[in-house]
Amino acid sequence: MLVARVILLPGKERRLLAGHLWVYEGEIKKVEGEVEPGGIVSVYSSRGKFLGRGYFNPHSQITVRLLTREDEEINESFLRRRLEAALAFRQRVVKEASAYRLVNGEGDLLPGLVVDRYGDYLVVQVLTLGMEKLRPLLIPLLVELLSPRGIYERSDVSSREKEGLPPATGLLYGEVPRRVTIREGELSFLVDIYEGQKTGFFLDQRENRQILSTLTAGMRVLDCFCYTGGFAVAAAKGEAEEVVAVDVSEQALELARENAVLNGVEEKISWREANCFDELRRLEKAGEKFDLVILDPPAFTKSKEALPSAMRGYKEINLRALKLLRPGGLLFTCSCSYHLTEPLFWEVVLSAAQDARRTLRLVEFRRQARDHAILPTVPETYYLKCGIFQVI
Numbered sequence: 001m002l003v004a005r006v007i008l009l010p011g012k013e014r015r016l017l018a019g020h021l022w023v024y025e026g027e028i029k030k031v032e033g034e035v036e037p038g039g040i041v042s043v044y045s046s047r048g049k050f051l052g053r054g055y056f057n058p059h060s061q062i063t064v065r066l067l068t069r070e071d072e073e074i075n076e077s078f079l080r081r082r083l084e085a086a087l088a089f090r091q092r093v094v095k096e097a098s099a100y101r102l103v104n105g106e107g108d109l110l111p112g113l114v115v116d117r118y119g120d121y122l123v124v125q126v127l128t129l130g131m132e133k134l135r136p137l138l139i140p141l142l143v144e145l146l147s148p149r150g151i152y153e154r155s156d157v158s159s160r161e162k163e164g165l166p167p168a169t170g171l172l173y174g175e176v177p178r179r180v181t182i183r184e185g186e187l188s189f190l191v192d193i194y195e196g197q198k199t200g201f202f203l204d205q206r207e208n209r210q211i212l213s214t215l216t217a218g219m220r221v222l223d224c225f226c227y228t229g230g231f232a233v234a235a236a237k238g239e240a241e242e243v244v245a246v247d248v249s250e251q252a253l254e255l256a257r258e259n260a261v262l263n264g265v266e267e268k269i270s271w272r273e274a275n276c277f278d279e280l281r282r283l284e285k286a287g288e289k290f291d292l293v294i295l296d297p298p299a300f301t302k303s304k305e306a307l308p309s310a311m312r313g314y315k316e317i318n319l320r321a322l323k324l325l326r327p328g329g330l331l332f333t334c335s336c337s338y339h340l341t342e343p344l345f346w347e348v349v350l351s352a353a354q355d356a357r358r359t360l361r362l363v364e365f366r367r368q369a370r371d372h373a374i375l376p377t378v379p380e381t382y383y384l385k386c387g388i389f390q391v392i
Contacts, residue, residue, distance in 0.1 A: 004033030004041045006056065006064055013045040016052065016066065019377025021106050023054075023064035031056075037164070038133040040074050054111075055130025059164045065111040065130060076137050082110050083141055093370040099182035099191070100371040101203055102146075107373030107381045115142065116199040118180050118191055120149040123199040124172065127155065129163045139172055150174030154199045169194075181262070185210055187234060188262050190255055202230060204336070204368040205296065208386050211366065212294070212332060213238030215388075219291035222246070222283070222324065224276040224317065229256030229269070231294045231332075236265035243269040244290075246279045277313075280320035292330040293321040299337040307339050311348055314340065318352035322391065330363065331389045338383040345385045353389075363388040 012027035023043060035041050041056040043064055053074060054066035067074055067082075086108040094100045103115035105127070112128030122142060126132050142151060151173040160167060178194045184206050191200040209230055216238040223232040223245040232245035233256075243265075247253055253271050260266040272279065276297070295317050301310035318333055325331060335345050353360045367374070368384035375381045 002033065003053070004031060004035035004039070004056070006031050006041045006043045008043065008045055008051075010046040013049070013051055016043070019375070021054070021066040021109075021111055021375075021378055022062045023066075025058075025061055025063045028063060031058075038129040040130075042071075055128070055133065057129045057163060060129070060162055065106075065128065067109065067111070074134075076141065079110075079134065079137050080141055080145075082108065083138075083145055086110070086115075087145065089373065090371050096185045097183065097206060099184070099201065099203055100206070100369070101373075102371075104371070104373045104381070106378045107375055113138065114199070116203060117146070117148075118182055118193060118200060121176050121180060121193065122146065122148045122151045123193055124151060124153050125155050125157065125199060126153070126168070127157060127159050127163070129165060132163075132165060143173055148174065150176035152176040152193055154193075187213075187237060189228070189230065189233070189259050190262060192228075192255060197227065202227065202296075204372045204384050205230060205334070205386075206371075207369040208334070208366055209234040211364070211388075215330060215332075215363075216240040216292060219330075220244075220289075221292045221294065222290045222321075223294040223296075224280065224321070225295065225297045226256060226271075227252050227296075229253075229259040231296060232256065232269050233259050233263050233265060235292070235294070236260070236268040237263055240268060240292075244272065245269055246272045246274050246276050248273065248275050277317065277320075280317060280324070284320055284323050288324060289326050290324050290329060291326055292332060293324055295321055295331070295333040297335070299335075301337050301339050304339055307344075310337060310340060311344065314345075314348045315352045315355075318349055319356050322353060322356040322358045325358070325391045327391060329391050331360070331391065332386070333389070334384065334386045336384050338380055340385070341379075342382075342385055345387070349387055349389070358391050360389040361392050363390055 007029045009029045043051045052066040052069040054064050086103050098119045102117050112131035114125035116123045155168040193200045213234040216235040219240050221235045221240045221243045226232050226245035226247045232243050236243045260269050300313045366386040
């Protein structure tokens with residue numbers, strides 16, 4: 001099998017040897033042989049050492065993404081093994097849930113591919129040109145291995161533009177309804193597969209919702225950026241006395257109300273359509289107090305350049321949340337921005353606590369659910385931070 005060769009500049013193999021999967025445009029000395037964009041290449045060090053095999057896109061800043069470190073063919077058999085390994089991992093780490101991430105890109109050594117399972121249905125995101133080229137092999141394999149009733153595509157993400165690809169959504173196999181009901185332990189949620197955030201729901205917070213429900217008994221809870229009510233419902237189901245849930249999206253709140261009814265907790269939750277920054281200020285001015293405040297904002301930054309502004313935003317919401325907490329109250333604060341690293345997350349929270357004149361005790365520090373697999377050698381796979389703190 002003739003495969004084009006990508007030769008790296010001297011010293012540029014170090015990150016790959018340390019376990020990363022990406023080769024940037026500026027790390028390449030030359031390409032030997034013919035390869036179409038999206039095609040398979042072998043990667044070599046400047047001294048001729050074989051480093052791995054992956055797909056190639058000369059129009060992307062990340063020019064090569066490794067699929068394997070072995071000298072093996074990238075074919076149906078290879079993809080079958082990768083998908084079977086991903087499924088076996090989820091069978092081990094996912095418990096009592098009908099919805100979870102089956103494939104998490106680099107975390108499953110399938111960069112550019114996301115597959116989420118919502119009961120009998122699959123939702124797929126194809127994020128790169130190389131994975132787009134492998135689509136004709138992948139979809140039949142998903143059907144064979146998982147026997148879904150339907151597969152829907154949600155490749156409507158901005159990152160495809162960097163790969164020279166347009167957004168893509170629509171039915172790929174079988175039938176998929178717009179809305180499905182999923183189960184997480186004792187919780188149930190309605191999910192809008194066609195238009196919901198990400199692939200329909202924030203599956204990465206599943207384990208954190210379960211933890212939250214163990215903490216809220218008898219509490220007055222504020223849930224900011226509540227979206228379709230995942231944390232609010234979990235708090236109410238955990239015997240919270242009252243939950244105030246805030247989001248700027250009327251459409252999200254409509255589904256949140258339905259989720260409350262679905263779980264029998266509609267009497268405990270009041271929903272407010274408002275900008276969370278404004279509502280936090282209003283609540284503070286009104287002298288409101290809570291026993292637990294949840295902050296789960298959208299990513300305030302998707303680039304390093306916007307990080308300083310994002311840190312100011314994260315600090316402000318944490319500062320205001322801390323001022324709303326009674327002594328002994330809990331702050332349940334999250335960030336899903338990769339660029340806000342764990343050390344920076346700690347810096348923001350502790351700086352907010354200092355300005356609010358609050359002393360914090362760490363209850364627990366958490367990350368994304370285990371099905372959203374993290375490769376320690378690929379730091380980009382770790383993005384969700386969740387700190388649970390008590391005001392003492």
